[in-house]
Amino acid sequence: CKQQHDQAVVSTQSGHYGRDPTEDVKRPLTNRRKVKPTKLRSSIKPGTVLILLAGAHRGKRVIFLKQLPSGLLLVTGPYKINGVPLRRVDQAYVIATSTVVEIPAIANDKLTDAMFKRKAKPTKNEREMFIENTSEEPKISAERIALQKEVDAVVVPAVKKVEMLPSYLRSKFTLTKGQFPHQLKF
């Protein structure tokens, strides 16, 4: 097994087979794990219309932009159309429809996980020291708003080209009487 091999490698590296009695140093095993993002479902491609299944925007149809290095999917409403901003979403909480919109590739350095990560709340000590600062921060940073405008400037025209797509994105996914999800073709 791999662990035995690693330990054997370590012991041969020191020039001695087996444990050297004079050296009681424990060497850590080499970690060969490579972190990869979650495998993207084959039904999800850039420009695919996704249905959000949970969260504040449940039922809304959004456009998939790309998969971030963390494995989460980056989606946008677009914001003007259905109020969903640039947002990270987990693959498991999304249904991919067969509708794909042709979007030109968005190459933007700012579209990374760090951009969307929640800011850590100030700890109790910090809060006591800087009481004046807490009221200053606006809910959504100007950076995010600018980024949203940039991305949507590319996505919205592509959406408007397709007939009825803007109103499709504005509508929500529901199950009506007699509709069963296992019978639907998304």
Added chain:
Amino acid sequence: KQWYQRRVAITAGGIVTGFRRGQRNQTVNNSLVKIEGVTTKADTEFYHGKRIAYIYRAQKSRKNRITKRETKLRVIWGKVRRSHGSSGVVRAAFKKNLPPKAIGATVRVMLYPSRV
């Protein structure tokens, strides 16, 4: 309310038909759920792994941790484990075992984790 403001139903409905059992013994850890519209074993494949919520009312209201609202509704979460038999019934396991009064009660089957 406009049509686009109405609540969306993104859950399948189901009924708890009882616990997994032989004639004289029952395993309370596993419940049997009959999901609406599912009548064959092949149809249940879509629901494998999906989360289920048993929602019930209580006398005292509690503050919901996520929505931060006081509510009398409480949930027991669970998931669909596998199919049961050939007529579309499904076996579910809940975080806490279901109370006996849940037998015959409706249960919401979510559409996540989604594999579509």
